[in-house]
Amino acid sequence: MIVSNAVRYPTYVPATVAEALEQKAGVANLLPIAGGTEVMVMFNEGLLAPCPVQSLHRLAPEWGGIREAEGSLVIGALATYTDVRHHPVVRERYPLLVEAARVTGALQIQNRGTLVGNIVNGSPAADTVPALFAYGAQVRLLSTRGERTVAVTDFYTGYRKTVLRADELISEIVIPPPADGARHYYRKVGTRAAQAISKVVVAGVRGRDSVRLAWGSVGPTTLRTPKTEAAIASGADADEAVATLATEMSPLDDIRSTRDYRLAVSQNLLREFLKRTSPGG
Amino acid sequence: MTIRMTINGRDCTTDANPMTPLLDVLRESCRLTGTKYGCGEGECGACTVIMNDELVMSCLVPVMQAEVATIETVEGLARMADDGAEILHPVQQAFLECGGAQCGICTPGMVMAGVHHLRHPELAPDGLAEALEGNLCRCTGYSAIFRAMERAAEAGRPA
Amino acid sequence: MTISADSETKLRYVGRSVTRREGADKLTGRSRYVDDMHVPGALTGRTIRTSIPAGRVRNVRFPDGFPWDEFIVAGPDDLPANEVALITADQPAFVDGIVRHAQEAVLLIAHEDAGLVHEAARAIEIEYERDAGVFGMEQGHVLKQLAIRHGDFEGAFANGDVIFEGEYRTGAQEHVYIETNGFIAWWEGDGVVLHGSHQCPYYVHKAVKHAFALDRDDQVRVTQETTGGGFGGKEEFPSLLAIHSALLSRKAGGRPVRLIYDRAEDMACSTKRHPSLTRIRTACTPEGVFKGVEIDFHIDGGAYVTLSPVVLSRGLLHSGGPYLWPAARMDGYCWFTNSPPYGAFRGFGAPQSEFAIERHLDRLAAKLGICPIELRKRNFLRKGDMLPTSQIVGEEPELERIVERALELSDYRAKQSGYGEGNGRGLGLSVFYHGTGFTGSGEVYLDSVVALEAQADGFVEIQVSSTEIGQGTETVFAQIAAEGLGIDIESIRFRKPETGAVPDSGPTVASRTCSIVGGLVERAARQLREQLAGRDIATASATGPVRAEARYQAPPGLVWNDDTYQGCAYGAYSWGCNVAEVSIDPVTAELRVESMWGIYDIGRVINPVLAIGQVEGGMAQGIGWATCEDVVLKEGAMQNTRVTNYIIPTSADAAELFVEFVEHHNPCGAFGAKGVGEIPLDGPPAAVANAVTFATGKDIAAIPIRPEDLLA
Numbered sequence A: 001m002i003v004s005n006a007v008r009y010p011t012y013v014p015a016t017v018a019e020a021l022e023q024k025a026g027v028a029n030l031l032p033i034a035g036g037t038e039v040m041v042m043f044n045e046g047l048l049a050p051c052p053v054q055s056l057h058r059l060a061p062e063w064g065g066i067r068e069a070e071g072s073l074v075i076g077a078l079a080t081y082t083d084v085r086h087h088p089v090v091r092e093r094y095p096l097l098v099e100a101a102r103v104t105g106a107l108q109i110q111n112r113g114t115l116v117g118n119i120v121n122g123s124p125a126a127d128t129v130p131a132l133f134a135y136g137a138q139v140r141l142l143s144t145r146g147e148r149t150v151a152v153t154d155f156y157t158g159y160r161k162t163v164l165r166a167d168e169l170i171s172e173i174v175i176p177p178p179a180d181g182a183r184h185y186y187r188k189v190g191t192r193a194a195q196a197i198s199k200v201v202v203a204g205v206r207g208r209d210s211v212r213l214a215w216g217s218v219g220p221t222t223l224r225t226p227k228t229e230a231a232i233a234s235g236a237d238a239d240e241a242v243a244t245l246a247t248e249m250s251p252l253d254d255i256r257s258t259r260d261y262r263l264a265v266s267q268n269l270l271r272e273f274l275k276r277t278s279p280g281g
Numbered sequence B: 001m002t003i004r005m006t007i008n009g010r011d012c013t014t015d016a017n018p019m020t021p022l023l024d025v026l027r028e029s030c031r032l033t034g035t036k037y038g039c040g041e042g043e044c045g046a047c048t049v050i051m052n053d054e055l056v057m058s059c060l061v062p063v064m065q066a067e068v069a070t071i072e073t074v075e076g077l078a079r080m081a082d083d084g085a086e087i088l089h090p091v092q093q094a095f096l097e098c099g100g101a102q103c104g105i106c107t108p109g110m111v112m113a114g115v116h117h118l119r120h121p122e123l124a125p126d127g128l129a130e131a132l133e134g135n136l137c138r139c140t141g142y143s144a145i146f147r148a149m150e151r152a153a154e155a156g157r158p159a
Numbered sequence C: 001m002t003i004s005a006d007s008e009t010k011l012r013y014v015g016r017s018v019t020r021r022e023g024a025d026k027l028t029g030r031s032r033y034v035d036d037m038h039v040p041g042a043l044t045g046r047t048i049r050t051s052i053p054a055g056r057v058r059n060v061r062f063p064d065g066f067p068w069d070e071f072i073v074a075g076p077d078d079l080p081a082n083e084v085a086l087i088t089a090d091q092p093a094f095v096d097g098i099v100r101h102a103q104e105a106v107l108l109i110a111h112e113d114a115g116l117v118h119e120a121a122r123a124i125e126i127e128y129e130r131d132a133g134v135f136g137m138e139q140g141h142v143l144k145q146l147a148i149r150h151g152d153f154e155g156a157f158a159n160g161d162v163i164f165e166g167e168y169r170t171g172a173q174e175h176v177y178i179e180t181n182g183f184i185a186w187w188e189g190d191g192v193v194l195h196g197s198h199q200c201p202y203y204v205h206k207a208v209k210h211a212f213a214l215d216r217d218d219q220v221r222v223t224q225e226t227t228g229g230g231f232g233g234k235e236e237f238p239s240l241l242a243i244h245s246a247l248l249s250r251k252a253g254g255r256p257v258r259l260i261y262d263r264a265e266d267m268a269c270s271t272k273r274h275p276s277l278t279r280i281r282t283a284c285t286p287e288g289v290f291k292g293v294e295i296d297f298h299i300d301g302g303a304y305v306t307l308s309p310v311v312l313s314r315g316l317l318h319s320g321g322p323y324l325w326p327a328a329r330m331d332g333y334c335w336f337t338n339s340p341p342y343g344a345f346r347g348f349g350a351p352q353s354e355f356a357i358e359r360h361l362d363r364l365a366a367k368l369g370i371c372p373i374e375l376r377k378r379n380f381l382r383k384g385d386m387l388p389t390s391q392i393v394g395e396e397p398e399l400e401r402i403v404e405r406a407l408e409l410s411d412y413r414a415k416q417s418g419y420g421e422g423n424g425r426g427l428g429l430s431v432f433y434h435g436t437g438f439t440g441s442g443e444v445y446l447d448s449v450v451a452l453e454a455q456a457d458g459f460v461e462i463q464v465s466s467t468e469i470g471q472g473t474e475t476v477f478a479q480i481a482a483e484g485l486g487i488d489i490e491s492i493r494f495r496k497p498e499t500g501a502v503p504d505s506g507p508t509v510a511s512r513t514c515s516i517v518g519g520l521v522e523r524a525a526r527q528l529r530e531q532l533a534g535r536d537i538a539t540a541s542a543t544g545p546v547r548a549e550a551r552y553q554a555p556p557g558l559v560w561n562d563d564t565y566q567g568c569a570y571g572a573y574s575w576g577c578n579v580a581e582v583s584i585d586p587v588t589a590e591l592r593v594e595s596m597w598g599i600y601d602i603g604r605v606i607n608p609v610l611a612i613g614q615v616e617g618g619m620a621q622g623i624g625w626a627t628c629e630d631v632v633l634k635e636g637a638m639q640n641t642r643v644t645n646y647i648i649p650t651s652a653d654a655a656e657l658f659v660e661f662v663e664h665h666n667p668c669g670a671f672g673a674k675g676v677g678e679i680p681l682d683g684p685p686a687a688v689a690n691a692v693t694f695a696t697g698k699d700i701a702a703i704p705i706r707p708e709d710l711l712a
C-alpha cells in the first residue's frame, strides 16, 4: 500500500558523477536517492512532496568504496552500513563507526542505507553522526562550481537544516585517524533492542589530554558538549562533569521519551563513559 | 525506462515507473505475491527479498535501483522432485515442522532472512536474534522460528 | 474427566503434532491473502477521515486539479442504513452529521489509478465545527455498567481484618497483525461478493446485509481469504471495510473495488485493546486468608458501543483471579469517550483485570509480610468452591501443582535470594484463569452449527465458519474429524469459509474454536461415522454427499442469568501460571524480559506444536504490552501510527519462553480441550510488573512499564 503517485516524481539516473552534478545544478528541487531507506519511506507513506528524484546507484564504481588516503579514512557516498561494519580498517581503527552501523536499523537497512544519507537527513537521532562528530569527520561537497569540505560539526545549522546547497552532492566523508591510544565509547539507547530510533545516543573519544563527546536525540541537531569536554580534560571528577553536562543540554519531550529521562540517562552515560575510558581503567 | 532483472533465475523486464518499489513490481507486474507488504517503512521485513546476494526490504528499493539485479524471492526456494513432489528448502521444511509459520504473513520475508543467514552467518555475528531482527512476527514470539532455524542449520550441516 | 489409558493409546491424531495443513502454502508464498488477489478491472478505494475527535462536518471541498468526475465518491446518503450492525447498530458507517472520533469515515473515493486515489485523498479538505470532546475514563457518560454481588461483602470489611487498596492501570494495545485490513468487493446481479481478511464471516455478512437493507441471505457472499493475523482486531472491525468496499462497488456499477489499508491508516483508525483502570480493596486475615473484595473495573469504550459491553463483562468476571472470595462486590463501568472505538483483543478484558488483581496480591503480600506465592496458595480456588457468580468450580484446578512446576522449571527459589535491587534482576509470578467460549448464555444464542460431508471423490469436507487466522484451525479440526471418523487425515478437507456455503459455527473468538467448535466437529464426525456404517467414503457418497451436522447444546447445568449476573459464566476454565525473569539496565533503566515460563492447563492438548505456538505468541504479546507497547494518545487518537514508533518486540527483544502443559480434560470440549487462544495474554503483564518491583523496589501499578518511569 504505497500511497504516493509515482508519476509525480520524474526520475534521473546519472551514469557518471559529472552527469549527476549537471543534473543537480540544472533541475530545480532534484532529490538524490542513495540507499533510499529514508526517501522511500517518505514516498511510500505519502509524506514526500512531489519532486524530481535522482538515483545515484550507477555511481557506485566511483562512490561506492571505503579507502584510505593520506592516513585518513574515506567513506564514499554510496558506502553502506554493511560496508562499514565489515571493512578491516574501520574495524581496526574506528570502532565507534562499526558499533553505530551495527545498531542502525536491521541488516536489510544496513545493506542499503548509506552513512552519507544518514548525515544528510539531518535527524538529531541519526546514529552514525555522533560517531562522525567524535572522530572529527569532514564532509566533501561537490557541484559543477567545484568542491568544498566542511567539518561535520559545522554541517548542521538547525533542526533538519544543513549547509548543503541546492546544486551540491556529497561525494565522501573523510575521517582523520584517531589519536593513538585513544579510548572509544558508543552507546545507543533506543526504544527496543533492534530497529529502534534513539532516545539518546552518545559517542565519545578520549585521548591523553583531549575529550570529544557528541550526543544525538537530545537537541535540535547532534551536539557536542564542549564545557563538559573541557571539564573532563582538565581533570574534573564525575560529579562535576555530570553537573556541567546538565548546563549544556536541554532535551525535549517527544513521542519516544521525556526530557527528564534523556537528561538523566545522558548523565548516567557520561559516568559510564568516564569509567570505561578512564586512563587508568 | 525499461528495467531488466533476473528473478528466481528468470529474466524479466518491466516498464513500471522507476520510483515504484520493487515490492510492487514483484507483486503486481510479476504476480509474485509471495513477498508481502506489512508497513512500507522498512520496519517489518515482510517484503524481504535477496537482491544480488544481499538481504533487502523490497518496499524501500525503487525498482530503477534493481536494474540488472538478481532477485530471489520465496517462490524460488522449493524444488520439484522427479516425481513432481515439492521439496521444500531446508529452512521452509524446518519452519513447517517446528511451527515457525502461523498466520504466514511474515513468513516469506522471515524465510528469506533465514535462508540468507545460513548462507552468510558471518554477517550477523550476534547470531539468530540479529539475523532476524528486521523481520517482525506478531504470532510466534519468535521462539518457534528460532527452533526452526536451529533445525535448518543442523539439516544443512554435513553429517 | 478421566480417559482410560486404553482409549488414550487408540488416539491416532489427537495429541500429536500433525504438521500445519496450509503450512507449505504459507511457506512457499502460494497462500492467497486478500491483497494477493488479482482482480482485473478493480478500482482502488480510499477512505476520507475526520481529523478532529468531536464536532460536526460543515463542508467537504474537492480542490481543483483532479478529474473528480472520473472518481466514484460515496457517502452516508448512498447507504440504505448508515449503521454497522453488531450488538447494537449505534456505530454509523460514515459520520452521521456528528463527529464522534478522529479517523472516522466521512466519505469514500475510488478510481482505477491507485496513485491518483491516494493523491486525491490527501487533497480533499474538510471544514469542521469543533466540540470539546471527552477523553479518558470517569468523565462523560457510561456506556455499560455491570455488577456482581456475592456474600456479605460489607461484613467482610467491617470486622477489623487487614484492609488493603490499590489502583491499577493498563494502556491501550494495538494488534499489529502484520497483514493490514483489506476487502475486495463486487456486485453480481442483486448480490454482493466480498473477499477479505477477517475472523468472522457471518459478522460481516450480518453487517453488510443490514447496511444495504438486503432481504435474502444469499445476496451477501463473504469469503475469508488467508488472514495474516487477527488477535481480535479482525473480529468486528472488518465489517466496516466490507460495507465501504461494497458501497463503492455498487456506485461503480458493480465493478470490483479494492479497499486495502496502508499501515498508518490501519493503526490510526482500527480498534485497540481497551485501556483500563481498576480499583481494588481487599479484606483478609493477618495470615492472608481472603475475606472479601471490592473491585471497580473501568474501561474506555471509545465512541461507539461495538463489543465493549462483552469486554467489560469478561473483564469483570475474571477480576477476582483464581481465588476463593467469600464475599465480593464487583462493579464494571465502560465509558463513552471520543476515541476510535476500542475493540476485541485477545483476552477480551480479562488481561486487564487479571493484571490488576495479580499486581494487587504481590503488594498485599508485601504489606502482610508474607511470601506472595504463599499468599496465593492460601486462597487458590479448589473443586467445589463458589465463584462470585455462584458458579461451583467443577474440576480440581490443581493450581498448586501448576505453580510448583513453574517455580521448579524457572529455578525460582534458588535464583530468588541473589536477585533484587543490588543487581537489577527480578522474578515475578502470576496465576490466572480464563473461561472458554462466549460468556453466560452467549453460546446458546450463537447456536453454532458445523457440518461434515462425505463426498464422492473420497474426501470428508469440514464445513465451518471458524477461520484459520494462524492458530491452526484447519489442522486441529482435521485431527479431530479424522479421529472421530476413524479415517486417515489425508482424506479430510477443509472448506474455505464462505457464507452460505458453510454453516454458521459462530465467530472465531473467545478461545472457542478448538474446544467448543471442535467439540461440534467431534460430534459430527462420530455421527457421520455411524452414517457411513463402515462403507468407504466414495462408495457411501456415490449417489450424493453424506452429511452430518452438529448443533451446539449447552452442557447440563450451565445456566446463566443476565439480569442478576449470577450463574455459570463459562462451561470450562483454563488455568495457568507465569514466572517472569527481568533485568533492568543500571545506566538506562531499559527493561528486558529475559525469560518467561508458562504452565497451562488448557485441557487436552490436541496438537502440541500448535498449542505451544499459541501460548508462546500470546506470552510475547503480553510481554510487549507490559513493556514497550505504548499507544500514544492525543485527544483519543493514536499518534504513533507506524511500526517505527509503535514498538513491538523484535527477535532481538524476544524473551526466552518455556511452556508446559498440565492436562485436565474438559468433558464438553473436543476430546477434552479447553480454551487456549487467550489465556496466554492474562499472565505476563503482572508477572513482569511483579518482577520489576522485585528488581527495583519500585511499586509498579501501571503498564506499559517504561524506562522513563523506572528512572524517575
Ligand SMILES: Cc1cc2nc3c(=O)[nH]c(=O)nc-3n(C[C@H](O)[C@H](O)[C@H](O)COP(=O)(O)OP(=O)(O)OC[C@H]3O[C@@H](n4cnc5c(N)ncnc54)[C@H](O)[C@@H]3O)c2cc1C
Binding pocket: A031, A032, A033, A034, A035, A036, A037, A038, A039, A040, A041, A056, A077, A103, A104, A105, A106, A109, A112, A113, A114, A115, A116, A117, A118, A119, A120, A121, A125, A126, A127, A128, A168, A169, A170, A171, A195, A196, A197, A198, B041, B042, B043
Ligand atoms: C527501518 C529503518 C530503520 C532505520 N534505523 C535507523 C537507525 O537505527 N539509526 C539511524 O540513524 N537511522 C536509521 N534509519 C534511517 C536511515 O536508514 C538512515 O538515515 C540512512 O543512512 C539513510 O541513507 P540512505 O542512503 O538510505 O538515504 P536516502 O534515503 O537515499 O537519502 C537520505 C537523504 O540523503 C540525501 N542524500 C543521499 N545521498 C546524498 C548525496 N550523496 N549527496 C547529497 N544528498 C544525499 C537524500 O537526498 C535524502 O535527503 C532507519 C531507516 C529505516 C527505514
Ligand code: FES
Binding pocket: B036, B037, B038, B039, B040, B041, B042, B043, B044, B045, B046, B047, B048, B057, B058, B059, B060
Ligand atoms: S513492507 Fe517493507 S519492511 Fe514492511
Ligand code: FES
Binding pocket: B100, B101, B102, B103, B104, B105, B106, B107, B136, B137, B138, B139, B140, C178, C228, C229, C470
Ligand atoms: S506468523 Fe503471523 S506474523 Fe509471523
